[in-house]
Amino acid sequence: MEPRPEIAHWWFASIFLLLGLILLAEVIVGPTVFGRRPWRRYLWPATALASGVLLWLVAALSTFSMLHLIAHSIWAQAAMIAGAVELAVVRGLLRRPAWSLVTAGMLAVSGASFLVHEQNGWLFSRSAFLHHAIGWVLVAAALFPIGKAIRPRLAIWSTGFAVTVIVVAVLLYTDRDVAPIFGHLSEFAGESK
Amino acid sequence: MNEFVGRLEERAENRITTKRARFVAIEALGPLTILAGVVWAIAQPYRLVFLRDTEKGLWDYLGQPPLLVVFVGLVFSLLIAPGLLEDMRRVENDDRKDDGTAS
Numbered sequence A: 001m002e003p004r005p006e007i008a009h010w011w012f013a014s015i016f017l018l019l020g021l022i023l024l025a026e027v028i029v030g031p032t033v034f035g036r037r038p039w040r041r042y043l044w045p046a047t048a049l050a051s052g053v054l055l056w057l058v059a060a061l062s063t064f065s066m067l068h069l070i071a072h073s074i075w076a077q078a079a080m081i082a083g084a085v086e087l088a089v090v091r092g093l094l095r096r097p098a099w100s101l102v103t104a105g106m107l108a109v110s111g112a113s114f115l116v117h118e119q120n121g122w123l124f125s126r127s128a129f130l131h132h133a134i135g136w137v138l139v140a141a142a143l144f145p146i147g148k149a150i151r152p153r154l155a156i157w158s159t160g161f162a163v164t165v166i167v168v169a170v171l172l173y174t175d176r177d178v179a180p181i182f183g184h185l186s187e188f189a190g191e192s193k
Numbered sequence B: 001m002n003e004f005v006g007r008l009e010e011r012a013e014n015r016i017t018t019k020r021a022r023f024v025a026i027e028a029l030g031p032l033t034i035l036a037g038v039v040w041a042i043a044q045p046y047r048l049v050f051l052r053d054t055e056k057g058l059w060d061y062l063g064q065p066p067l068l069v070v071f072v073g074l075v076f077s078l079l080i081a082p083g084l085l086e087d088m089r090r091v092e093n094d095d096r097k098d099d100g101t102a103s
Helices: A005-029 A038-061 A066-091 A097-116 A126-141 A143-150 A155-173 B003-043 B058-062 B065-102
Strands: none
Touching (some): A005 A038, A005 B003, A005 B058, A005 B065, A143 A155, B003 B065
8 A cells, every 4th residue: 555645745854854954954064074974965966866766756656647747757857957966066076156056947947846736726725835835935945056156155055955945844744635724625625634 | 461362362262152052053953853843743643643543554653744853853863963063073173283283
């Protein structure tokens, strides 16, 4: 028996929360201390690349419509490209700060994927609300890597990125298969579970 | 003591305070996350499978959000934070040695 979608989302939320805490820790201790153990430097790029691979699996095995298929595929591709570029940056193969723009593109595309494949309004159900909220959070968060490309030394960009990952984790934790949002649940959404 | 020495001492004190704050922040991240999970479990006990009467499967036991938050906090506290604190101390010691060599 497969786990319900909400359970899969809570697992993803846990991975995001741990990643967010580690990224926040990087901001607190600074890049010199954080980079003393190589696995820590590779964590974020590897997570992006792995999530791209997992999203291809989601696109192939758990797709309900053509719109979902396209959204998941674009999202998977964007995550893999950003992960690969970040890996090259960590390895020292790419040095220019402008490469952060690839991560900005990934966040914008991921956010757009969330927004495009949710066809219902904000208060249709909790799931619809979360699609809109996560989508706009990711689109807005694209500003942080853009800022890093322009002013790489400012800590605010890394802090903003880490906080964004934690916010997405919190939003994912609030997911339920069918549940009201702020007291609203459309009659077309199904019965609350 | 002239004004330059006073400023240097003030700067050194600020640096020590910042370092202490960083140590405290890294030590606090994990416990704060665990606390958030515990508070969530108290506020919404129906999020815990053990406290529900409905039919439960293996996946329900593996996906209990407040316990997952507590688990993440534990992982950070036990596996991530100690290494970061150790590296912070090492870098601090290296800096001290460099300062000693320079002076």
